[in-house]
Amino acid sequence: MDLSLAIFVQIIAAVLLIIALMVGNAVVMVYMERKVAGFIQRRPGPYEVGPWGTIQAICDSMKLLAKQLYRPGNVDLILYYLAPVLAFFPVLLLFLPIPFGPWLTALHINEGIVLILAFAGLGVLSNLLAGWASNNKFSLLGAARAVAQTVAYEIPMILALLAVVFLSGSMDLKRITEQQGQWPWEWNILLQPLAFFIYLVSLVGETNRAPFDLPEAESELTAGFHTEYSGMGFALFFLSEYANMLLVSFVAAVFFLGGYKGPIADGFWWLFIKAYAVMFFMVWIRWTFPRVRFDQLLNLNWKWLLPLGLLNLWATAIIMKIFL
Amino acid sequence: MLKAIWDNIKGLYSLLVGMSITGRYLLSPVETIHFPRQVVDDEIMASFRGPIQLTLGKKDPTQTRCISCQMCAKACPGHCLTVTKGDAKAPIQWLYDFSYCCLCGACVETCPTGALEFSHKVYLVTVSRQELILDLLSDLKTRGTQLGNQIVPPVPPAAKEASPSVAPASPSAPATLAAPTSAPPAPETKTDPPKAAEIKPDAAKPAQTKEPAPASGSTDPVAASPAVNSATNNPATNNPATNIANDVKTGAPAQSEPKAQTVAPQELAPATKPETKANPVANKKIHDHSSRPAKKRGHK
Amino acid sequence: MAAPEKLLTPGEPPSLAQAQSQVDPPLINLKPVNWFFDLNRAMSLWPVTFGLACCAIEMMSASMARFDIARFGAEVFRPSVRQADLMMVTGTVTRKMATPLVRLYEQMPAPKYVMACGNCAISGGPFKFDGQYAVVEGVDQLIPVDVYVPGCPPRPEAILEGVFKIQELITGRRWWPLPREMAS
Numbered sequence: 001m002d003l004s005l006a007i008f009v010q011i012i013a014a015v016l017l018i019i020a021l022m023v024g025n026a027v028v029m030v031y032m033e034r035k036v037a038g039f040i041q042r043r044p045g046p047y048e049v050g051p052w053g054t055i056q057a058i059c060d061s062m063k064l065l066a067k068q069l070y071r072p073g074n075v076d077l078i079l080y081y082l083a084p085v086l087a088f089f090p091v092l093l094l095f096l097p098i099p100f101g102p103w104l105t106a107l108h109i110n111e112g113i114v115l116i117l118a119f120a121g122l123g124v125l126s127n128l129l130a131g132w133a134s135n136n137k138f139s140l141l142g143a144a145r146a147v148a149q150t151v152a153y154e155i156p157m158i159l160a161l162l163a164v165v166f167l168s169g170s171m172d173l174k175r176i177t178e179q180q181g182q183w184p185w186e187w188n189i190l191l192q193p194l195a196f197f198i199y200l201v202s203l204v205g206e207t208n209r210a211p212f213d214l215p216e217a218e219s220e221l222t223a224g225f226h227t228e229y230s231g232m233g234f235a236l237f238f239l240s241e242y243a244n245m246l247l248v249s250f251v252a253a254v255f256f257l258g259g260y261k262g263p264i265a266d267g268f269w270w271l272f273i274k275a276y277a278v279m280f281f282m283v284w285i286r287w288t289f290p291r292v293r294f295d296q297l298l299n300l301n302w303k304w305l306l307p308l309g310l311l312n313l314w315a316t317a318i319i320m321k322i323f324l
Numbered sequence: 325m326l327k328a329i330w331d332n333i334k335g336l337y338s339l340l341v342g343m344s345i346t347g348r349y350l351l352s353p354v355e356t357i358h359f360p361r362q363v364v365d366d367e368i369m370a371s372f373r374g375p376i377q378l379t380l381g382k383k384d385p386t387q388t389r390c391i392s393c394q395m396c397a398k399a400c401p402g403h404c405l406t407v408t409k410g411d412a413k414a415p416i417q418w419l420y421d422f423s424y425c426c427l428c429g430a431c432v433e434t435c436p437t438g439a440l441e442f443s444h445k446v447y448l449v450t451v452s453r454q455e456l457i458l459d460l461l462s463d464l465k466t467r468g469t470q471l472g473n474q475i476v477p478p479v480p481p482a483a484k485e486a487s488p489s490v491a492p493a494s495p496s497a498p499a500t501l502a503a504p505t506s507a508p509p510a511p512e513t514k515t516d517p518p519k520a521a522e523i524k525p526d527a528a529k530p531a532q533t534k535e536p537a538p539a540s541g542s543t544d545p546v547a548a549s550p551a552v553n554s555a556t557n558n559p560a561t562n563n564p565a566t567n568i569a570n571d572v573k574t575g576a577p578a579q580s581e582p583k584a585q586t587v588a589p590q591e592l593a594p595a596t597k598p599e600t601k602a603n604p605v606a607n608k609k610i611h612d613h614s615s616r617p618a619k620k621r622g623h624k
Numbered sequence: 625m626a627a628p629e630k631l632l633t634p635g636e637p638p639s640l641a642q643a644q645s646q647v648d649p650p651l652i653n654l655k656p657v658n659w660f661f662d663l664n665r666a667m668s669l670w671p672v673t674f675g676l677a678c679c680a681i682e683m684m685s686a687s688m689a690r691f692d693i694a695r696f697g698a699e700v701f702r703p704s705v706r707q708a709d710l711m712m713v714t715g716t717v718t719r720k721m722a723t724p725l726v727r728l729y730e731q732m733p734a735p736k737y738v739m740a741c742g743n744c745a746i747s748g749g750p751f752k753f754d755g756q757y758a759v760v761e762g763v764d765q766l767i768p769v770d771v772y773v774p775g776c777p778p779r780p781e782a783i784l785e786g787v788f789k790i791q792e793l794i795t796g797r798r799w800w801p802l803p804r805e806m807a808s
């Protein structure tokens with residue numbers, strides 16, 4: 001049928017664009033992270049390679065591309081090669097429901113958020129596979145921590161997003177965006193500040209970013225689950241981490257910050273600005289706080305975020321039923 | 325339990341404090357010195373202990389003051405130094421394996437003639453271990469020749485203010501050791517006016533001043549010897565250029581300034597012979613540490 | 625490999641171990657491609673945190689705000705050797721550390737470079753004397769070294785110059801201006 005062919009072509013084009021977006025995002029994020037880290041530490045970061053160090057990320061990726069093809073002995077071959085691929089490609093799927101602009105949604109489905117939350121779990125699988133296949137007890141420890149952490153932090157994330165779904169009455173990302181206004185005081189963040197806070201914390205925990213970066217804790221596990229990866233495998237893990245960050249930032253922007261709506265003109269630029277503001281915030285957090293202990297991490301989730309999320313949801317439901 | 329909850333909520337404030345600190349640093353100017361386009365101040369480099377080098381000779385900057393007594397080689401805890409004595413006192417080969425050196429300074433302190441000093445070669449990087457066995461005699465030759473070839477730099481401000489105190493003393497003490505810092509210029513001031521005017525002494529002038537040269541030259545090592553413990557306090561060949569590096573703020577640069585202008589590499593060879601034989605008694609004061617400035621301890 | 629076991633015998637001087645540093649030539653061995661990748665490798669050298677002793681402080685200082693090694697691309701100090709290119713051996717290599725050092729060197733994927741910082745890493749430094757049994761006299765007894773940065777310890781600028789020298793060895797030219805030497 002014509003309609004399904006059109007949708008098929010649309011999806012293929014969207015996937016190609018999203019791959020370009022992910023690669024471009026990785027380049028920009030590498031540069032942004034190193035520059036922000038530098039300026040927080042009162043040094044310039046990459047500066048000499050290219051004008052103000054802009055070519056640095058490309059140099060890094062080219063170098064990683066040209067490393068020796070390396071496989072340690074005694075690893076589980078299939079799993080070892082599958083893990084980085086599994087880290088990188090499913091993230092593509094998660095970008096499809098996001099409304100980039102008023103008419104720029106790759107796949108307009110009614111349960112957009114369900115798709116995103118369901119497939120975000122695949123990232124956990126890749127971490128676990130990487131740790132297991134490396135045949136290295138420290139990598140396995142890193143992988144076990146990663147699984148525990150990601151599974152734990154998905155729940156407050158769901159609860160926070162559910163509160164916004166209650167408010168909007170729909171799980172469709174486009175409708176959630178449409179129900180927010182142009183100006184900052186019309187965004188969902190004012191109606192659900194606690195949910196936003198819970199979502200921010202679980203965002204950092206979900207993507208294994210500091211201060212919750214125990215799976216790849218440098219001083220404890222020498223790079224954790226991706227210790228044994230070099231060259232392109234490592235680059236794929238790196239890329240998938242930044243793509244995950246971008247995805248959850250997009251979701252935060254859509255749910256709490258008004259999506260593509262902005263003061264002057266609606267469009268995809270507002271979404272990008274808001275998402276990169278959230279990511280800047282994540283980088284800022286990374287270079288401010290020390291790493292938490294693993295039991296503190298899980299305590300924070302199960303004893304604080306989960307009850308708060310439930311309370312928030314309950315309060316939202318009551319207020320909506322009684323007053324709205 | 326409510327108190328526990330309230331304590332935890334108050335703890336969130338510390339997170340905000342942390343973020344504000346890093347946020348403030350984010351907006352502060354960077355502190356980086358963009359090496360290699362910029363380098364740190366010379367003051368800091370002056371206290372850096374680089375590989376040791378032979379100090380410039382008193383009369384001839386390319387000749388070392390070393391007398392091959394092997395005190396440094398014995399004092400060195402890392403056995404870095406190999407000094408090969410020639411027929412005369414001066415060494416014919418001076419090898420220094422920098423890769424065993426711990427920069428303790430025992431050799432610099434022990435040397436009786438003040439022939440050693442720390443250089444400030446910060447940027448020494450090699451691709452083989454053999455390149456780290458430094459031949460100090462050829463290095464001295466290079467530096468001494470460069471010194472002879474360069475234009476005498478302007479007098480540093482410290483020397484300018486010290487020179488009035490030194491100059492009046494010089495005519496009064498022609499060849500005594502009472503005031504070691506003022507003795508050397510005494511005989512030289514006679515030859516100063518004709519020499520001070522020229523930057524590069526030519527061959528004619530040294531021939532004319534040959535007669536006063538032995539007489540004045542005889543006082544050179546003598547007068548210099550009480551102060552030879554610190555290599556750069558030697559007024560004979562002190563050049564303000566080298567002294568900036570060694571951060572000397574004594575009067576030595578002041579009196580060395582006319583001396584440096586008068587001394588040229590070409591005229592020194594015949595003057596060396598009478599130097600060593602003159603006034604052996606005065607050489608007994610070589611371990612007088614009172615006149616030694618404290619600057620050699622490596623502090624800025 | 626046999627050499628690490630030999631090192632564990634006290635009193636016996638360590639021999640130059642044939643660390644497995646032979647790598648097959650690249651799959652695509654064209655000159656312009658090699659030149660391009662060499663340039664990228666030189667501009668993005670990732671060191672491995674291999675600070676052993678006091679020279680490690682200078683390495684850390686070189687990565688801090690005042691002398692920023694990140695300006696030249698070497699910011700990312702990877703703790704895992706499999707993701708690093710440059711092994712900066714900073715500090716004294718004891719015989720106990722010799723075995724892990726060689727093992728880590730062999731685990732680094734090619735192309736890899738080694739910089740020996742400080743007199744202890746170059747030759748045992750001040751810890752070499754007759755009858756000593758603790759220190760490996762120079763890391764080049766164990767693994768092939770590309771650049772030697774002497775000093776006790778070398779200044780952070782010297783470590784940066786060592787990185788420049790490695791870049792020069794990789795690409796064939798020096799990319800940054802020469803620093804102004806002090807008048808000495």
